[in-house]
Amino acid sequence: MTDNRNRTLRRELAIASAMLVAGLAMSGFSLAAIAAGHPQQLAQATPPLQGTPSATDKNKPAEAKPGGERPTTPAPEPARPDAKAQAEGAQPALPPAPAEKTAPPIKEK
Secondary structure (H helix, E strand, O other): OOOHHHHHHHHHHHHHHHHHHHHHHHHHHHHHHHHHOOOOOOOOOOOOOOOOOOHHHHHHHOOOOOOOOOOOOOOOOOOOOHHHHOOOOOOOOOOOOOOOOOOOOOOOO
């Protein structure tokens, strides 16, 4: 019974040793390949090119001026059209607001 355990132990140790040697060999070859290769070269990004204003820039809102409101192009439309526009069939942009929920007043002690 002891001989069987010794054989099993020796076989498992031999397998473990072989796996360890194989791992160390692969690590060594990898490090050698990295050291033998060319040094890393880093690419430097260039700043974006400044182009001339095109026709698409005309649709942008105007720039804000200090002390004043920022003008917008086109002008914003109201969320709720007036009564005349509603009579003509204009739909509101937003659904009607829900009614406020109120709770009974708090009783004082």
